[in-house]
Amino acid sequence: MNVLVKGAGVAGLSVAHELTSRGARVTVLDPQPGSHAAASWFAGGMLAPYCERASAEQIVVELGVGAADWWEAALPGSVRCNGTLVLAPVRDARELERFGSRTSGFEWADDDAIRTLEPDLAGRFRKGLFFEGEAHLDPRHVLIGLAAKLAEAGVAFETDPLRAATAGFDWTVQCTGYSREDQTMRGVRGEMLILRTSDISLSRPVRLVHPRFPIYVVPRADHTFMVGATMIESDSAGPVTVRSMMELLNAAYSLHPAFGEAEIVETGVGIRPAYPDNLPRVVREGKTTSINGLYRHGFLLAPAMAMQVADMVLNERTATR
The missing domain is CATH 3.40.50.720 (NAD(P)-binding Rossmann-like Domain)
Structure with a gap:
């Protein structure tokens, strides 16, 4: 063929x-x-x-559960199976509970558990959700x-x-x-930042629950972190907007003040293809x-x-x- x-x-x-x-x-x-x-x-x-079940249909879970194994088989060593940590500031504790009510495959993490998972976040959050079976690349x-x-x-x-x-x-x-x-089809605009700082280390993606859209910080090589992503109903591929920049940076700073001194290495916009x-x-x-x-x-x-x-x-x- x-x-x-x-x-x-x-x-x-x-x-x-x-x-x-x-x-x-x-x-x-x-x-x-x-x-x-x-x-x-x-x-x-x-x-x-x-985690995606918080805003997606069950079929996304069913189709996605084998993804980590597929990618690791395709490119050995490319997948980090360290799970996902979902956190919320004290003022958004109810948002964290709502997130948990729509998902599965997690354990509640208290301050001690968060300290063990991510030492640099110790004392900053009272509780979170740890999805041990998830991964990233x-x-x-x-x-x-x-x-x-x-x-x-x-x-x-x-x-x-x-x-x-x-x-x-x-x-x-x-x-x-x-x-x-x-x-x-429609285009959904997603904006992201890449920040660099050696003042904080993370071992896994950390999601910060947000009333409007999920914000996540994903560790990458050379002390860099991907911060994303907005979900704007637009197919405009122009530069990152001021509002989005402020929201993403504020989210990173809320996760840890060390991001306030980080370098902004890159900004980017991708248009995601979506059906209704x-x-x-x-x-x-x-x-x-x-x-x-x-x-x-x-x-x-x-x-x-x-x-x-x-x-x-x-x-x-x-x-x-």
């Missing part, structure tokens, strides 16, 4: 890996491979299905690493759509994300299959969606023999 995968974001690379691992011959088409403008580049990389390292692995495995990376159109592929998988031309129900879809039209609508769950749901597509494509091959 000779398959063309359109798009080199998290969905496209996941599909390419799943198909290649099952013996298909794959070409990935992307006019801007490795583009730093893709929504995947600005993702948090949290593999947190139980660095999206940028994973995107670069997976593309390199695929190239070594013989996957071709094409940048010219015209050349790809004449190659005679058996099947096409569309993984190009948000498009204004698709009237069934905020759930992903795999749609087949003839010999073309599309994956879209991963919303804010790209790295969490891409493995499950890639496996669905591979089943569809390769089962078709078997059926037509």
Whole structure:
């Protein structure tokens, strides 16, 4: 089976890996491979299905529970299985209780437990929720690493759509994300910051409950932290707004005052593709299959969606023999 995968974001690379691992011959088409403008580049990389249940449907949990194992098998050493810690200032204690009432897979953590999990946060929060079975990864390292692995495995990376159109592929998988031309979809703007400070260390993503949107701080290499992310109903890809900058920085400062002296290394905006129900879809039209609508769950749901597509494509091959 000779398959063309359109798009080199998290969905496209996941599909390419799943198909290649099952013996298909794959070409990935992307006019801007490795583009730093893709929504995947600005993702948090949290593999947190139980936390996501606070605002998502149960199907997100069911599709996402195997994501950490899939990514670790694809790129050994890329996943950190340290869980997720959810906290709230004293004034928002009820928000923390509401978060817990909508989720599962956690244990309540008191001040001593928080001190054990994250020593630098000792004494700052009275209680929290610890989701031990969750994990995270660095999206940028994973995107670069997976593309390199695929190239070594013989996957071709094409940048010219015209050349790809004449190659005679058996099947096409569309993984190009948000498009204004698709009237069934909307863009959801997510803004993020990367901060650098050596005055605080974290071992896992920490979520700070917020009345309007979830804010999280994810540790990365070289004393850097990703702080995100807003959820604005807009497909504008302009710079981070002043309001969002203030909210994200205030959240980081609320987590620990050391972030007040941190360097702002980077700001970024990604447009997440979403359907009205905020759930992903795999749609087949003839010999073309599309994956879209991963919303804010790209790295969490891409493995499950890639496996669905591979089943569809390769089962078709078997059926037509």
